[in-house]
Amino acid sequence: MYLLSDRSLMGIIAFSVLALGGCYNPSDNTAEQAGLAKGLDLSMFAKGAFTQEPKIVDCETAGGTKTTCYQLITDGAPAGRTPGPFCPRMITDGADVGGTWFSKEGAGDLIDITGEFILKLGEYYGDDKWLVYDTQTHKVRYTATKEACLGAAKPDVEEAYMQNCIECELWYLDDGFSRTFLIPTTPIPAAKTSRVPTAGIALDGTELSGSAPIDAILGAYTIAAFDDCGGHINVHQGYHYHSSVGCTDKSNSDDGHALLVGYASDGYGIYALKNPEGKEAGPLDECRGQTDDIRGYHYHAASPSENMFIGCFHGETVRPEGLPGGHPAGGAPIGAHGDKSTIR
Ligand SMILES: [Zn+2]
Ligand SMILES: [Zn+2]
Structure with missing residues (x-):
């Protein structure tokens, strides 16, 4: 999870900001210019997914690679949808009342x-x-x-x-609550696969979480x-999210492949488990990834009750601890979810 305090964020922005151009134009992003399967496509995100125009900033991966990252800032709410319901109110309630x-x-x-x-x-x-x-x-x-x-x-x-x-x-949530995701603009295959707390970001701007x-x-x-x-x-x-059930899925190809759910923290796409015809993707590597000509390397999400999206990161992710500043917004220790220091 790449939660940064406002102060550390300012540090990153001051360090270097490579503007994406005037206004945030989904059809004109560097992912497209760089060719297919070269990182995330901002145009796939829902309207309102970000609270600030995405920027490209300098960043350093956990593997020590100096590169550039998309800096995606969100407010913790799924764009275009009101969460819930969660708990039923009476033991006679049906499935419509609960989650x-x-x-x-x-x-x-x-x-x-x-x-x-x-x-x-x-x-x-x-x-x-x-x-x-x-x-x-x-x-x-x-x-x-x-x-x-x-x-x-x-x-x-x-x-x-x-x-x-x-x-x-x-x-x-605290007033002004915000989340910052730093995702390499071009995925960098890692020397060794790794596990980190946050799987990535869904197309509605909210977190694809680590295991609960x-x-x-x-x-x-x-x-x-x-x-x-x-x-x-x-x-x-x-x-x-702890589960991929189709709420953020969008098609980004016409070859019958499974729909895009979001992007992993290493920049590779995370696709649904099954394609629109209900066929499961395969074979997958230990990280739940595979490679094809259209998408390059990409992941397929685990089934909804598996308590994970992907098995590991194929690519390098950005290390939050390498950044200046104190503890992250919201007061949670970095990695709060996956390392079980916070329940849920
Ligand atoms: Zn696939
Ligand atoms: Zn949770």
């Missing part, structure tokens, strides 16, 4: 969080202690306030917030509910 969650199989489609799912959590996970509803009123226990969201959305869930369906709202700490979440008898698009909100990352 989704990983299946316990760890593969395949997400499952609906219905009232009945909440009612039968003990059965589902084989642990009688689950009780995420009020046995008198039949109301689902969920985090209804910002205070509850903050108390529940962390690794050591406060006692008071155990046995909860967790949901947070965008207005809980499922054991900690379930261990506190909580469900960190996703909406039907496979994402949820916390105050450190804003809205972010």
Whole structure:
């Protein structure tokens, strides 16, 4: 995750800014000029995905390569869509009232969080202690306030917030909340594949997250509910996805290939698992990547319940710790999500 404080951001901008040209013109970007499969195509992003015009700035990869990066600044909200719903309110509610969650199989489609799912959590996970509803009123226990969201959305869930369906709202984010993504303008194959907390950025400007700490979440008898698009909100990352179910997918070719979901932090495209005809891509390498003539190297997202998008990074990513400045906006330690220092 490439969260930078305002101060560090200023440092980068001051260091060098290679303007993309007057206004942000999606059809006139360097990715196109550089040819196919040479990094991200800004025109694929949804209108409103960025809060500032994307810039190209100098950056240094974790592998020590000095290069240029797209600097993408967002406000933590998915462009063109209101997140939710997440948790059902009554144990009689149907799938329309609640969102989704990983299946316990760890593969395949997400499952609906219905009232009945909440009612039968003990059965589902084989642990009688689950009780995420009020046995008198039949109301689902969920985090209804910002205070509850903050108390529940962390690794050591406060006692008071155990046995909860967790949901947070965008207005809980700090005023002026922003995320900065630095992605190499031209992907650089890495000497060694690597794992980092943030998989990348979806075409609606929100994060394709690293794996959610499922054991900690379930261990506190909580469900960190996703909406039907496979994402949820916390105050450190804003809205972010844990699953690829098609909400941001766009076609960027007419050869029947799977649709583009977003871009990985190393600049390669992340495509849907299946093509429009339902056929799964393959064969894939350990990072879930493959190469073809049209796209060059690119990834295909894992199935929705696998708790990941890609297996590793084929290319170099930018190291946040190499940058000046203090801790990132929002107060989360760098890498907060993937290293389990923050639940959800
Ligand atoms: Zn492919
Ligand atoms: Zn999360």
